[in-house]
Amino acid sequence: MKRGTLHADAAATVIATLATIVWLATQSLQVRADDAAPKEAAGKAAAKNANAAATDAAPSKPAPAQKLPEPKGAKRLSRDYDVWVDPKKQVVIVDGQVSLREGMLEMFACTRNTKEHESVVSANTKAFLVHAALLSLGAETGRPAQFVPKYRPPTGTEIDVTVQWVDEHGKEHTAKAQDWIKDINTKKTMAHPFVFAGSSFWTDEETGKKFYQAEGGDFICVSNFSTAMLDVPVHSSQANMELAFEAFTERIPPLGAPVRLILQPKKEAGSRGQGAGSKTEGKQGENDAAKTSGATKAERNVAR
Numbered sequence: 001m002k003r004g005t006l007h008a009d010a011a012a013t014v015i016a017t018l019a020t021i022v023w024l025a026t027q028s029l030q031v032r033a034d035d036a037a038p039k040e041a042a043g044k045a046a047a048k049n050a051n052a053a054a055t056d057a058a059p060s061k062p063a064p065a066q067k068l069p070e071p072k073g074a075k076r077l078s079r080d081y082d083v084w085v086d087p088k089k090q091v092v093i094v095d096g097q098v099s100l101r102e103g104m105l106e107m108f109a110c111t112r113n114t115k116e117h118e119s120v121v122s123a124n125t126k127a128f129l130v131h132a133a134l135l136s137l138g139a140e141t142g143r144p145a146q147f148v149p150k151y152r153p154p155t156g157t158e159i160d161v162t163v164q165w166v167d168e169h170g171k172e173h174t175a176k177a178q179d180w181i182k183d184i185n186t187k188k189t190m191a192h193p194f195v196f197a198g199s200s201f202w203t204d205e206e207t208g209k210k211f212y213q214a215e216g217g218d219f220i221c222v223s224n225f226s227t228a229m230l231d232v233p234v235h236s237s238q239a240n241m242e243l244a245f246e247a248f249t250e251r252i253p254p255l256g257a258p259v260r261l262i263l264q265p266k267k268e269a270g271s272r273g274q275g276a277g278s279k280t281e282g283k284q285g286e287n288d289a290a291k292t293s294g295a296t297k298a299e300r301n302v303a304r
Contacts, residue, residue, distance in 0.1 A: 083125040085133040092133040092263040096123035104243045106223040114217030127214035139265035141198025145224035154231040156196035162262040182248040192232040
């Protein structure tokens with residue numbers, strides 16, 4: 001390979017990395033601004049009603065779940081959210097808590113304060129942080145499920161999702177995410193992998209503000225969504241009467257129990273999952289989604 005080609009490739013890599021950093025910084029600032037507004041309003045309301053609350057007979061809310069110790073050797077990606085990347089182990093780490101033990105599922109995990117009523121785990125992160133971290137480890141987005149003119153399953157790098165937790169006796173446990181998901185037809189553990197569909201961007205025409213659509217809660221899905229970040233690469237309806245999976249109650253810790261999700265891309269040849277497309281197909285699907293949503297060049301670099 002010629003020296004000029006090497007220099008060009010290095011420059012392209014640097015430019016893409018810088019674009020990713022700029023986009024992440026912009027998103028983080030927006031997240032903090034969005035989070036600060038409701039907190040400030042809530043603080044004023046709390047102060048105004050302090051005397052009334054003191055005499056309120058309603059039962060107090062349960063104490064927040066105890067957090068797990070920070071993972072050693074991993075780099076924290078946000079001061080506001082419990083998400084890390086460990087380049088040495090090639091994993092993304094996200095902390096959360098058990099949000100559902102019984103009932104039908106559309107997600108295995110949602111982002112905090114979104115779809116806890118249909119997700120086993122509520123993850124204390126923003127989806128875009130995990131998306132970017134997976135990209136940094138070499139995972140490739142494919143495309144979310146498509147429904148018209150005909151159904152096409154989600155594609156992308158296969159992502160192993162593991163759960164860690166500590167029981168009431170202090171014993172550590174590890175399980176695959178699939179172990180907490182029951183197929184209602186077979187009554188057995190869900191057999192499908194998760195693939196990195198990558199969601200998409202949407203632009204508000206009035207404000208010009210761009211949104212990563214998985215922030216609505218479609219984080220690690222077991223029903224197909226066109227906005228899913230991770231999804232199962234098979235047809236899986238989101239219609240209430242056709243849901244295919246439920247919580248595997250007897251295997252799941254108590255509600256509120258702190259848990260840790262470990263996401264690891266599978267890079268071996270032929271391990272991209274049943275619905276995974278080729279490298280060319282995956283990039284084309286991502287570019288089409290970015291163009292449709294009005295994503296900027298920097299955002300498309302993040303998608304790559």
